[in-house]
Amino acid sequence: MKFFFSFIFALFWLLQNLFGHPAFIRNTLEEIDACEGRIKLKLIRTWNDDDIDDENQFFRLPKEVKIGKDGLVYILDTANHRIQVFERSGKYVRTIGRRGKGPGDTLLPCSMAFDKDNNIVVADDGNLRIQTFDSKGNYFTSFKTIYASIATVSVTNNNEIALHSWQNRIKNGSLILLYNIGGKIIRSIGKFHEMTRSPLKKESTFFTMDKNDNIYISYYGTPVYWKYAYTGEPLQIVIFEMPMMTRLHENKSKREFTVTGKFKTNASSGISIDQQERVYLVTTTRPVKKEERFYIVRGASGTLRVTGKKNNSDNTDRFRLLVFNPSGKVIASKQLNVFCDNIYVHDDTLFVIDTYMGMKIYEYKISFIGNP
Structure with missing residues (x-):
């Protein structure tokens, strides 16, 4: 019986994708x-532990880490x-x-791929x-972006550059720009959907890419997280219910959803994917406490x-890791x-x-x- 229902769910997901409609997958809090x-x-x-006496691990606002094809660890020390x-x-x-403005110099680098x-x-x-270096750090090309406030960058199998920026989503509503x-x-x-109940009119997003x-x-x-094909066709809309968050109601015939409820805590603090196409997403279980609040100050000179900050502890109970299978159902x-x-x-x-x-x-x- 369990196999039968799994087969029906997989068939439903496949048929929706074949006919160009994204699959709506809901994960309840009970699940x-x-x-x-x-x-x-x-x-x-x-990394950058208090007990490590290595100036090379003295990071200031590290934003990303990646493993290169050479097996080395690359840490973006923004x-x-x-x-x-x-x-x-x-x-x-x-x-x-x-730090600098010349070729090969960087100023507050925020993402890498x-x-x-x-x-x-x-x-x-x-x-x-956008600048490109070889793995030894030698600079060889760059181009200016149309919009400022770059958030995330990734690279396709054809060496095309996928870019998400704050200004881009505000000015034209699109999420990702693909450059050659x-x-x-x-x-x-x-x-970008207009139904957000976040205090921000255009809420921040995270994105990642799989091997395809x-x-x-x-x-x-x-x-919620969306899965898009390389061509831009939406494939999945995966909803996950969490306490003190807005609730989503899908309209499958119109391929969209509406949002109700009040925004009390953020839904996503990062998303990534493994080689088995399992999606890892960090969400939150409660609002920020007073002692956990801080402010980011950006200076005109690039500082x-x-x-x-009032909290000197590295520990908190606010964040929760969720893992989803390729069909969008939570598995861990x-x-x-x-x-x-x-x-x-x-x-x-x-x-x-x-x-x-x-x-x-x-x-x-x-x-x-x-x-899993």
Whole structure:
């Protein structure tokens, strides 16, 4: 009987996609709670730990971490205007970039990705451009972006650059712009929904790409993620119910949804995907406490700092990791005990990035209980 219902669900999902309609998948709070503890995280290393006496691991607002095709760890050290490269053991290898405006210089880099040749594509936000370096750190090309406030960058299998920026979604409502290597826009992907109940008129988003160049987008204030094909066709709308968040109501005939309720806590603090196309998403279980609040101050000269922090602890019970199978159903859940501003999954390793509170990166080994 269980196999029969699984088959029917898979067939329903397939038929919707074949006819160009995205599949609506809803995950209830009861389903999410039932999956609690099905994933285990074993801490391997804390990057920028208080006990480490290594100036190369003195990060200021680290925003991303990636594993290159060379097996090295690349950490985007935003407020230090550089990328730090390490062996998996933590041994320092090299620094890429330095503060400045010239070719090869960076100013508040905010995102990075690798192309198929292991070249590093960097969103150089302070200089309003995309720069490309080889894996040794040698600069060889760049282009200016149309919109400022770059948030996330990724690269397709054809070396096309997918870019999400704050100004782009405000000015034309699209989520992702796809550029060729010369900086020409190929197409836009996704449209921003207008039903947000977030205090922000246009809420922030996270996005990631799988090995087939499908794009997964999650929202700061709305408990949902969308899956888009490389061509821009929406494939899935995955809803996950959480307490103190807005509720989504789907209209399958119109391929859209409406949002009700009040925004009390953010829905997404990062999204990533593994080689099995399992989606990892960090959400929150409660609003921010007074002692957890802080302010980000950006100076005219390209400085970025955090002020107003009253909490000196690295621990919190606010964040929860959810894992979804390729069909959009939740298969695992785990309460985190650290702050999270982004995540990254590589093979059986999860990196939890605490950009603002502790400025640390937590590296975990992933294991599942049972067959996910």
